[in-house]
Amino acid sequence: MSAAKPNVVLGLLGTTLDKGRSTKRWQRWRPTVDLARQRGLPIQRLELLYGPGSDALAAFVADDIQQLSSSTKVNLHSLLIHDWWDFENVYSALYDFAESYSFAPETHRYLVHMTTGSHVAQICWFLLVEARIIPGTLLQTAPPKSRNRSQPGQHTTINLNLARYDAIARRFSSRTEEDVSFLKSGIETRNASFNRLIEQLEKVALSSPAPILLLGPTGAGKSQLARRVYELRKRRRRVDGPFVEVNCATLRGDSAMSALFGHEKGAFTGAISSRPGLLRTAHNGVLFLDEIGELGSDEQAMLLRALEEHRFLPVGADQEVESQFSLLAGTNQDLGLRVSQGLFRDDLLARIDTWTFVIPGLSQRPEDIEPNLAFELARIETITGERVSFNHEAQNYFLTFATQAPWPRNFRDFGASLMRMATLAPGGRINKPTVLEEIQRLEDTWSRLSARPLVTATTLPEELGPIDRFDAIQLSDVLKVCAQSSSLSDAGRQLFAESRKKKPNPNDADRLRKYLSRHHLDFSSAQIFGRSLQSRVPGTR
Ligand SMILES: Nc1ncnc2c1ncn2[C@@H]1O[C@H](COP(=O)(O)OP(=O)(O)OP(=O)(O)O)[C@@H](O)[C@H]1O
Ligand SMILES: [Mg+2]
Incomplete structure (x- = not known):
């Protein structure tokens, strides 16, 4: 067995807990000094860090450690920390120290003593160890359990990399599964590429405030998914503002600017009071611009600025206003084509398509017809209060048809089809004649659709x-x-x-x-x- 690596402790001088120069100090628990007499924790080196004005105390503590453990070498390091409660100051001082220190984790074991220093310092130590900027383990010490404070206290180590924290990692991953399922409304979809898309969307939704663009054919579920993304962010406390949804095809003419960006009282004839506008209403929340390809050119220019700088000028205002919103956008149009036609700004497209998700149509997800069927029947039950089910033969028949059908309007067609069968089902049981009739109806509708001139x-x-x-x-x-x-x-x-x-x-x-x-x-x-x-x-x- 190879010999254990020598222990090197990094710690801050405790300006309150470590102080005391009278002989009574030996009756008190002083965390840094106590390190030198921990059973099972021989310390070869202590890197003792302290702030301005503590040189004398640091030297005194180093001497006491030497008395208890002559084999422990204490190195003193003075840091430029003016305010132990200032995160930036503490973090950058500790970070600089860690960066300049020559760690040799192959030959030494590093322990970061967390007990001394402000809470801010503890958080900074944690971050540095967690990010592996310090290749070490956290070390926590506590006073002795007995009332006799001259006895050594206790210590525990926390290795953030150890397998025992797999339990925490497992909890994280089950939370992720829960979130993915939430985005899918609990439907157990089987299509591999759709499932991968939703997993990525879950990650992006929770970790990035950048715009998300949802593309895909009509009825594929873009608008519904946008709402779910917002609700997920809300559940996971990524947003606390509202969900503001607008269909850009309904924004027309002069009123479009004021609907989006607001206006001042008297900005134009009829502006009898000021209006905040949808962007400002979405402050700290999510703005969902559905059919974004329909946005007019002036609105596109203003939106780009609002996305880049989070500031914009309401109609008739002489001062800009601020709104911190995150953008979701949806469209079934080819935005690249609209750019080439001069109808959509290329710079706006570049800004919104960092995270583009193309939601596949139902015909591209035949494996998902069955789970969606079960979901839709359950949904119909909650709406009508009546339980409807297929008989075995009818369900097989419908599934065979449905997994090969084009579903041009996707879930709109699918939901309507099931609702019709549920309504017509004798005694709440969908039988084969009901299915055959419905298939005929769908085929008629779709042939009318495709015969319709573009x-x-x-x-x-x-x-x-x-x-x-x-x-x-x-x-x-x-x-x-x-x-x-x-x-x-x-x-x-x-x-x-x-x-x-x-x-x-x-x-x-x-x-x-x-x-x-x-x-x-x-x-x-x-x-x-x-x-x-x-x-x-x-x-x-
Ligand atoms: N996974 C799903 N299962 C069942 N119904 C769904 C599903 N996703 C969406 N729907 C329903 O289908 C209908 C159309 O969905 P949605 O409005 O989200 O589509 P869309 O992609 O935004 O379409 P459009 O491009 O026409 O706006 C809605 O009534 C919605 O509730
Ligand atoms: Mg929509």
Whole structure:
């Protein structure tokens, strides 16, 4: 057996507990001096640290230690600590000491004496050992149990790396499992990539205040997940402010700025009182910008600044205000494409896509149909108060269909389908005829969806009269660009971005004006129609 490594103790001089120079001092428990007579803890070296003004006491204590244990070498180190309760001062002094000290953990065992010094110093020691800046073990000492204080006291060591702390680590990991399950609403999903995504989301949600972007097809559960992320942060005390949710597609025109950033009383006609705005309401909480791709260009610029500096100027205000919120954003649009179309700022996209999670559609998670089915039936029961179940044959039939079906609107279709079957189930029992009928209904709906021309997703207002699908696609995009632009020229520049490069005198505004007039539109009416368009495309396959 190899010989035990020699012990080296690092400790602070206890300006109260270690003091005393009369002979009575030997009747008192002095933690640093007592180190020299611990049974089973021979100390080869003591690195004794002390603050300004304690040189004499440090030397005195070192002498007493020498008397008790001549084989213990005491090295004195004076530290520049002015305030033992100032975290920064104490931490940096101890950190500098640790950095400059030559540790040799292969040949020596280091023990950090925690008993002396302020509570702040104890916390700093802990952090330094935990981060392995000091490759040591914590050492705690206490007075003797007997009333006779001239007897040696006791000691215990705490090795933060030892396996006995696995129990704590296990508790951490079961907490993580609990959090992951919370994000999944308790549904025991089986799809490996979805489960991995949720595990990462859990980590990010709890450890990073950076924006989180949730992408994925309509009905995949982005909005629901955003709410869960907030609730998880709240449970784990990462936020104490509110959850503020806004669908950016509903923010239109001048009122969008004031809805988001607030306004001062009298900022514009009709502003009879001031309004805090959603960003300020979300202070210390979470702002969820759903459909973020729909945000107008002025709002995008202001949001970027608010994200970078946590400050912004409310409409009509002459002073900036502060809001510490963390951002969640959701969209089913391709934001990269919107950037290339000039509809979304690249710098804003760069700021919000540090943590991007693409929530898969239901058809990409066939393994999860069954657990979701059980969850949905239980949910229906809580809503209707009635227990509904499948008979065996019907369930198999439905599962076979459902695991191969496209589910273009994902959980919206899935939830509605189960709700219909539950409603129609004779005596609360879903049988095969009910399933067959439902499958037919779904297939009819989906074939209608995919037969629908793409432009219905951006339904052009009826006022524009009957328009060929061919033209409608172009017109709807032009209208949307107008809605996001500040002027006819601005819209023209975006719409003719490529062809204008080849022209010595591009007149995009004129080109656009002529195009609009063919549809009996001017720029401002184009903007109004553009704003009323939903640019969302249903997830038809
Ligand atoms: N895992 C799930 N199980 C059952 N229902 C779910 C699940 N996730 C979401 N839902 C339900 O499906 C519906 C759509 O979810 P959600 O609104 O979160 O989708 P979304 O991805 O935000 O869609 P959109 O892009 O259209 O806004 C909601 O009613 C929601 O409660
Ligand atoms: Mg949503």
